[in-house]
Amino acid sequence: MISHLDLVEEARAILPEGVFQYVATGAGVEETLTAAAPAWQQYYLRPRLPRDVTAVDTSTTLLGTKVSGPVHVAPTGFQRIVHPDGETATAKAANETGSLLVLSSRSTSSLEEVSAVAGPWWLQAYVLRDRDLTAEIVRRAAAAGAQAVVLTVHTPHVARKARSYEFDTSVGSPIIPELATRDDLGVWQAPDVTLEDIQWLAGLSGGVPVVVKGILRGDDARACIDAGAQAVWVSNHGGRQLDGAIPSAIALSEVVEAIDEEVYVDGGIRTGRDVVRALALGARAAFVGRPVVWALAVGGADGVRDLLNGFREDVEETMALTGCTSIDEIGPDLVTRS
Ligand SMILES: Cc1cc2nc3c(=O)[nH]c(=O)nc-3n(C[C@H](O)[C@H](O)[C@H](O)COP(=O)(O)O)c2cc1C
Structure with missing residues (x-):
């Protein structure tokens, strides 16, 4: 698969500087962003040898939905600023590769455009100051085919970013016009989200399972499940929120130990080895954010398809080299921390 660094350089060469910096930036002085990818590399793989790895099966399930592998598309807003086909292209590519799509509620493609070409997909949502509007969006998404709602809770306040950026916010046909056409999410988002909101969303009639991102x-994971969430997602928003926050790779084990439900993870996942490390630490699946945006910028739907296929092939190779023929065989003995 194409190296992440090469992908970033290809995207940088074609994107306007202000758009490139919007995708690339972290918060603060980018401590958490910088730490994300190297944190996975602290876990060395311990191959089980010799093993018969003639047939390796990467398929698995997420909340019961069958998918071709353990790496999927994290929600990222404003995709039409990097490519005219935006989220619709990403949805098509995810569908073609048997991956799950999580659509940002700051999508610049409409629910209808996306659901027409998507395979399995979930909607990422924020609790808005207007809770009726929040409920309406979740119901509309469920009616359009979303199989779960991913509630993002790490943006109670929108952090200042490290780099200056600019882009045209009036592109495409957004799901929530107010959210997609204003850069300032803080104006719309509720700053008072609590476990009660999870309870409320989980109980919405016409709603869908809630995943908390x-x-x-560990204690927060337990509380979210007790409040009605069906799964949790370890994430620091790709280093774009609390700078200095613990890398996902380091936070994962404690969360996994705290609950029996599915745990997903994102942040700095750049290779199939990282995905296998995440699974060995107990994640059900890993999600990728920026790599998908760069691949979309460079090659539209084809670019995202090649990226996702590349990730799956890399996972398959890592499984073979570590002596695993199915996802279930990837266990904690496969990694050791340096
Ligand atoms: C440009 C950009 C936009 C994002 N938009 C959203 C969003 O709308 N909602 C959300 O929950 N997370 C959003 N995220 C965070 C991603 O879902 C994910 O947590 C993060 O990108 C994972 O880290 P990675 O980029 O290192 O793979 C965004 C990230 C980026 C880079």
Whole structure:
């Protein structure tokens, strides 16, 4: 698969500087962003040898939905600023590769455009100051085919970014015009989200299972599940929110130990080895954010398809080299921390 660094350089060469910096930036002085990818590399792989690895099966399930592998598309907003086909292209590519798509509620393609070409998909949502509007969006997404809602909780306040950026916010046909056409999410988003909101969303009639994204502690994971979430997602928003926050790779084990439900993870996942490390630490699946945006910028739907296929092939190779023929065989004995 294409190296992440090469992908970034290809994207940088074609994107306007202000757009490139919007995708690339972290918060603060980018401590958490910088730490994300190297944190996975602290876990060395311990191959089980010799093993018969003639047939390796990367398929698995997420909340019961069958998918071709353990790496999927994290929600990223404003995709039409990097490519005219935006989220619709990403949805098509995810569908073609048997991957799950999580659509940002700051999508610049409409629910209808996306659902027409998507395979399995979930909607990422924020609790908005207007809770009725929040409920309406979740119901509309469920009616359009979303199989779950991913509630992002790590943006109670929108952090200042490290780099200056600019882009045209009036592109495409957004799901929530207010959210997609204003860069300032803080104006719309509720700053008072609590476990009660999870309870409320989980109980919405016409709703779907709730996954909570942005959890970095075991006690919070437990509380979210007790409030009605069906799964949690370890994430620090790609280093774009609390700078200095613990890398997902380090936070993952504590969260996995705290609950029996599915745990997903994102942040700095750049190779199939990283995905296998995440699974060995107990994640059900890994998600990628920036790599998908760069691949979309460079090659539209084809670019994202090649990226996702590349990730799956890399996972398959890592499984073979570590002596695993199915996802279930990837266990904690496969990694050791340096
Ligand atoms: C340009 C960009 C936009 C993002 N937009 C959203 C969003 O709308 N909602 C959300 O929950 N997370 C958003 N994220 C965070 C991603 O879902 C994900 O947590 C993060 O990108 C994972 O880290 P990675 O980029 O290192 O793979 C965004 C990230 C980026 C880079």
